Amino acid sequence: MNSETCICKLNDIRADYCITQQEISDATGISIRTIISIEKGHRLPTLLSAMRIANYLSIPVEQLFEYKSDIVPVTALGEICHE
Template sequence: MRNTVREVRLERGLSQAQLGEAMGVSRQTIISIETGRYLPSLPLAVSLARFFDTAVEELFHDDD
C-alpha cells in the first residue's frame, strides 16, 4: 500500500510533529505512516483525509 501523506503534508507546510499533534499521534507514527512501515487504523486514515480535505482513497492506494 502506498500513500501520499508526506507529499500532501509538505504542500500544506506542516512538519511531522505538527501533523502528529493535530491527529493525536506521535511524530514517529507520522514518520512510520509516510514510509509505509505502519498502515494506520481506519479511524486515523479517515481523520487524516478529513484534515487534508480529501478522500481516504487519495491518500492511501494499492501499489497496482
C-alpha cells in the same frame, strides 16, 4: 497469484500543504513516531488514523493512498459472464 500494493502518500501530501509532521500529530492525536513510520512506509495507518488525517487535510481518505492490483474488477467479470 494476485499482486497488490498499497502506499500511503502522506509525505507527499504533507509537503504540498507545507505542514509538519508535528502539526499533523498535534491535530490528529496520532503520535509523531507513528506519523514518521507511516511516511517511511514501515506501516500503513489504521482506518481511523487515515480518516483523522484526511479530515484534518480536508481531503477524501482515498487520496491518501495509492493502490495497485492485478485483480480483475467484478464489473469486468460480469461482462465476461454475460456473453
